[in-house]
Amino acid sequence: SVLKAITSLNPAMLFKRQTLSLTVIVKNEEVHLPNLLETARIYADEIVIVDTGSTDNTKKIAKKYTNKIYDFVWCDDFAKARNVGIEHCTSDFIIWLDADDVVPKQMAEKLNDLKKNPIDWDVLHIPYIYARNKDGTPSQSQLRERIFRSNKQILFRYPIHEGLNFPLGLKYAHNESIHVIHNKIV
Secondary structure (H helix, E strand, C coil), X not given: CHHHHHHCCCHHHHCCCCCEEEEEEEXXXXXXXXXXXXXXXXXXXXXXXXXCCCCCCHHHHHCCCCCXXXXXXXXXXXXXXXXHHHXXXXXXXXXXXXXXXXXCHHHHHHHHHHCCCCCCCCEEEEEEEEEECCCCCEXXXXXXXXXXXXXXXXXXXXXXXXXXECCCCCCEEECCCCCEEECCCC
């Protein structure tokens, strides 16, 4: 019978692979954007770019990776721009990054592997390496909430140094084996 066939299935076969959207706000990031988007091909099921007024080749570069590019008239509010990106994401989870962030290939593969298993958290904190020594080793890092379950109640707030505002009752986790590197090219 159909019921017997369904109950005899391996539970892993019933699991739907999770999807992940990358959202990034940009302005004149032609130098940085290719580094971010090249590894995003590995882990992101969707890339959402919010352009705040680029006058260089940023949008042309972004079009090589996604057709989800949205213009945002800059109003001195990073949270509003990031929330536009969230509004356009359609995946199960969202990762937010800056154009000058880099997800190394090994980390991109770990993000992709993460989606293959059931996820019981709503918010994932991962190390954000924002300063490195001359030899490339991390000198300053912090755990940041970079990945979260799509939830219309999770939004950014604060115009400068924006941060996510989470509703009560969410489950938090951290994974120190996956990290993001701030890679500002001077």
